[in-house]
Amino acid sequence: MTKPEPNLNTPKPKEASGSLSYSDRVKVSPDYQNWSVDYPDYNPVDYTDEFVSVHGVEQGWADPADVTEVDFSTRFSHTGEIQFDESGRPLNPAGRTGLRGRGKLGKWGANHAADPIVFSKNTRGELQILLIKRKDTGDWALPGGMVDPGEKFSQTALRELREEAGVNLENLEVQEVFSGVVDDPRNTDNAWMETVAVYVEIPNPVEPRAGDDADEAEWKIITPDLLSGLYASHGPILQAALDKRQRAKELE
Numbered sequence: 001m002t003k004p005e006p007n008l009n010t011p012k013p014k015e016a017s018g019s020l021s022y023s024d025r026v027k028v029s030p031d032y033q034n035w036s037v038d039y040p041d042y043n044p045v046d047y048t049d050e051f052v053s054v055h056g057v058e059q060g061w062a063d064p065a066d067v068t069e070v071d072f073s074t075r076f077s078h079t080g081e082i083q084f085d086e087s088g089r090p091l092n093p094a095g096r097t098g099l100r101g102r103g104k105l106g107k108w109g110a111n112h113a114a115d116p117i118v119f120s121k122n123t124r125g126e127l128q129i130l131l132i133k134r135k136d137t138g139d140w141a142l143p144g145g146m147v148d149p150g151e152k153f154s155q156t157a158l159r160e161l162r163e164e165a166g167v168n169l170e171n172l173e174v175q176e177v178f179s180g181v182v183d184d185p186r187n188t189d190n191a192w193m194e195t196v197a198v199y200v201e202i203p204n205p206v207e208p209r210a211g212d213d214a215d216e217a218e219w220k221i222i223t224p225d226l227l228s229g230l231y232a233s234h235g236p237i238l239q240a241a242l243d244k245r246q247r248a249k250e251l252e
């Protein structure tokens with residue numbers, strides 16, 4: 001029996017949004033990432049997870065599907081003024097990601113998080129950091145999370161520290177070390193993660209207890225391997241905190 005020839009004129013059936021995922025992301029060469037570079041053939045898949053478009057909208061933590069219903073005058077990005085495409089969707093300030101829509105993120109545009117960096121020394125005098133193992137990716141990460149309405153970034157960071165790692169430092173003063181876009185695997189062209197990271201050093205490493213989105217919580221000695229293996233941009237953010245701590249020590 002001869003194999004039937006594929007009919008090249010038959011259009012590929014359009015996939016229902018429920019069957020799309022982050023694996024539909026197309027690769028964008030670094031030369032074409034910047035929105036100012038012309039890329040007429042760029043036409044990535046439009047993916048918003050059903051968890052966001054159905055449950056998120058029902059539960060009130062996600063924006064409506066129609067981006068024109070969002071009042072962007074009440075929103076902000078740490079990177080400054082945001083650009084929009086011709087349909088009114090905000091454009092990721094870090095450039096093209098190979099995926100349109102919101103993916104698993106609730107908000108069109110910036111989705112704000114805050115991260116606590118807690119240092120302490122072990123009994124041998126080695127500097128340690130308090131980390132959690134994320135349930136979603138299995139990566140070691142800063143114990144941060146999403147900003148609740150009306151919260152200050154430092155409040156979010158310390159609340160998340162308590163919820164994710166069981167350590168309550170809510171009366172302590174913290175130093176800001178980073179604010180900006182994070183290279184997060186959930187980012188798309190129209191929705192992205194931004195974070196504010198704050199650091200604090202405590203004299204004794206309090207015993208942590210994993211909670212919420214964390215499988216484990218532990219004090220880790222800071223090594224180059226640890227820094228390079230952390231979730232998203234947490235390695236460079238931790239490095240920025242180490243540099244700031246070092247400069248502060250030199251001034252003491």
Ligand code: BGC
Pocket residue numbers: 113114115141142143144145146182183184193194195232233
């Ligand atoms: C995490 C933060 C992280 C942010 C951006 C949030 O889900 O809880 O720790 O900085 O995403 O990647």
